[in-house]
Amino acid sequence: MNTNHLFIKFGSFLASIMFVKAMYEQYLPYRWRNSISSILYRYIYQFLSSFSPYHHITFEEFTGERFNRSEAFTIIETYLSEKTSEKARRLKGNFVKDGKDLVLGLADNEEVIDEYEGVKVWWKCRRSVSRSQSINIYPGSNDKRNFKLTFHSRYRDLITKSYMTYILEEGKAITTRKRQRKLFTNVKEQKGATSGRWTLWSHVEFKHPATFDTLGMAEAKKNYIMNDLVRFSNSKDYYDKIGKPWKRGYLLYGPPGTGKSTMIVAIANLLEYDIYDLELTMVADNTQLRRLLIETSNKSIIVIEDIDCSLDLTGQRSSMKEEKKVKTSEDEKDKVKKVLKDREQVESKKSQVTLSGLLNMIDGIWSAVGEERLIIFTTNYIEKLDQALIRRGRMDVHIELLYCCFESFKVLANNYLDVKSHPLFETIKGLLEETKMNPADVAENLMPKSLELDVDDCLENLVKALEKVKLDYQ
Ligand SMILES: Nc1ncnc2c1ncn2[C@@H]1O[C@H](COP(=O)(O)OP(=O)(O)OP(=O)(O)O)[C@@H](O)[C@H]1O
Numbered sequence: 160m161n162t163n164h165l166f167i168k169f170g171s172f173l174a175s176i177m178f179v180k181a182m183y184e185q186y187l188p189y190r191w192r193n194s195i196s197s198i199l200y201r202y203i204y205q206f207l208s209s210f211s212p213y214h215h216i217t218f219e220e221f222t223g224e225r226f227n228r229s230e231a232f233t234i235i236e237t238y239l240s241e242k243t244s245e246k247a248r249r250l251k252g253n254f255v256k257d258g259k260d261l262v263l264g265l266a267d268n269e270e271v272i273d274e275y276e277g278v279k280v281w282w283k284c285r286r287s288v289s290r291s292q293s294i295n296i297y298p299g300s301n302d303k304r305n306f307k308l309t310f311h312s313r314y315r316d317l318i319t320k321s322y323m324t325y326i327l328e329e330g331k332a333i334t335t336r337k338r339q340r341k342l343f344t345n346v347k348e349q350k351g352a353t354s355g356r357w358t359l360w361s362h363v364e365f366k367h368p369a370t371f372d373t374l375g376m377a378e379a380k381k382n383y384i385m386n387d388l389v390r391f392s393n394s395k396d397y398y399d400k401i402g403k404p405w406k407r408g409y410l411l412y413g414p415p416g417t418g419k420s421t422m423i424v425a426i427a428n429l430l431e432y433d434i435y436d437l438e439l440t441m442v443a444d445n446t447q448l449r450r451l452l453i454e455t456s457n458k459s460i461i462v463i464e465d466i467d468c469s470l471d472l473t474g475q476r477s478s479m480k481e482e483k484k485v486k487t488s489e490d491e492k493d494k495v496k497k498v499l500k501d502r503e504q505v506e507s508k509k510s511q512v513t514l515s516g517l518l519n520m521i522d523g524i525w526s527a528v529g530e531e532r533l534i535i536f537t538t539n540y541i542e543k544l545d546q547a548l549i550r551r552g553r554m555d556v557h558i559e560l561l562y563c564c565f566e567s568f569k570v571l572a573n574n575y576l577d578v579k580s581h582p583l584f585e586t587i588k589g590l591l592e593e594t595k596m597n598p599a600d601v602a603e604n605l606m607p608k609s610l611e612l613d614v615d616d617c618l619e620n621l622v623k624a625l626e627k628v629k630l631d632y633q
């Protein structure tokens with residue numbers, strides 16, 4: 160066969176292909192052509208892939224009939240934005256937390272390499288835009304994104320099992336670290352603004368600067384509490400092993416103004432948890448209490464402040480407090496008492512939560528809902544509480560917040576005045592040992608009342624206040 164002959168054969172082969180293509184485009188409807196092309200493409204792709212040593216997993220952004228954003232896609236997106244943003248050349252930025260934080264993510268069709276236990280994998284964020292002219296009401300119906308993971312078939316088991324679990328855990332941890340923390344409170348049932356679901360909690364952004372560093376407390380006690388908390392937050396496996404729900408109860412008790420509420424904030428800031436401030440008198444009954452519990456998220460603190468004022472003890476503390484405040488005639492005192500009594504009656508009618516309902520929430524079957532939670536009660540009167548409520552296992556750690564000691568004072572003086580030592584410290588130490596002043600009052604006395612007041616003035620103010628308390632005390 161000579162070269163000319165070969166050329167002629169090849170030319171006629173090309174001509175026949177062109178002819179078939181022309182016929183195909185001319186006579187076959189667009190819909191058919193599209194499906195034939197995709198079938199051909201799929202078979203050719205499958206055929207070629209069978210020779211490839213690489214495997215792929217695709218994670219679509221939207222799944223299901225209702226086009227819910229896939230959780231897996233969101234977790235992978237978070238993971239990749241943190242882990243691979245340094246390696247990727249093309250990134251896209253987005254502002255979160257009211258424009259305060261910039262989050263970088265993989266740009267569309269950008270590929271990055273990740274390494275797990277020495278094995279390389281490739282991630283690609285792919286975007287396809289449908290050419291369909293129809294308008295879709297669901298997000299993602301026209302604009303489809305997915306993450307494609309490519310790895311060598313040799314590591315199939317490692318990637319599909321441990322690498323996937325690792326991504327899931329890391330992604331969730333990053334989400335928790337980066338989220339805007341919230342302070343929830345229970346209200347009448349209402350429709351959530353974004354979710355559109357009925358909810359019993361409403362929330363605000365949680366921002367409070369109190370930390371363990373600013374908390375006036377004996378150093379050893381502070382360290383003990385912090386270690387206990389950190390150990391708890393790292394003990395998932397331990398709780399699984401001993402067969403207990405991953406939760407821990409703290410009872411904070413002590414006189415007013417000793418830092419119980421401040422400590423709750425410090426705990427939330429230390430562990431980066433949300434706070435659910437549960438107002439028991441607003442809870443209709445045990446069923447609603449259970450619903451409230453179910454609606455709380457993991458990594459959170461459920462707080463019931465002044466637990467002695469709840470349930471059948473409702474209102475006692477506020478009565479006493481308000482009685483103390485009102486230093487007026489006996490007549491007026493009686494009036495206040497009556498008003499408070501009426502209020503107590505109204506409140507007791509409102510809430511039908513029982514002690515056993517509360518015990519169940521803390522330690523019953525329902526307490527196992529969710530994980531990594533702290534339940535904190537505060538009270539001024541520990542002796543008033545039912546022993547069942549505060550026994551270990553329910554309230555695992557009992558912390559007494561005390562009147563200001565010299566160690567607490569030093570923390571406060573450092574916070575408020577930036578002084579670590581001063582000639583007046585010895586006098587203050589002696590006075591604190593002889594009197595009882597709560598940290599709230601000490602802090603108030605340390606605060607400069609005018610711009611001219613310096614450290615000496617503030618400390619002298621405190622000495623005067625302590626001497627006055629000492630006189631009253633005697
Ligand atoms: N131990 C402390 N360290 C630092 N500041 C404190 C401490 N205790 C109280 N304070 C200050 O006093 C204020 C009142 O404290 P906090 O509300 O925490 O007291 P509490 O024990 O919860 O009182 P109550 O029993 O009346 O609810 C806080 O704003 C805080 O600034």
Ligand SMILES: [Mg+2]
Pocket residue numbers: 419420421464537
């Ligand atoms: Mg308080």
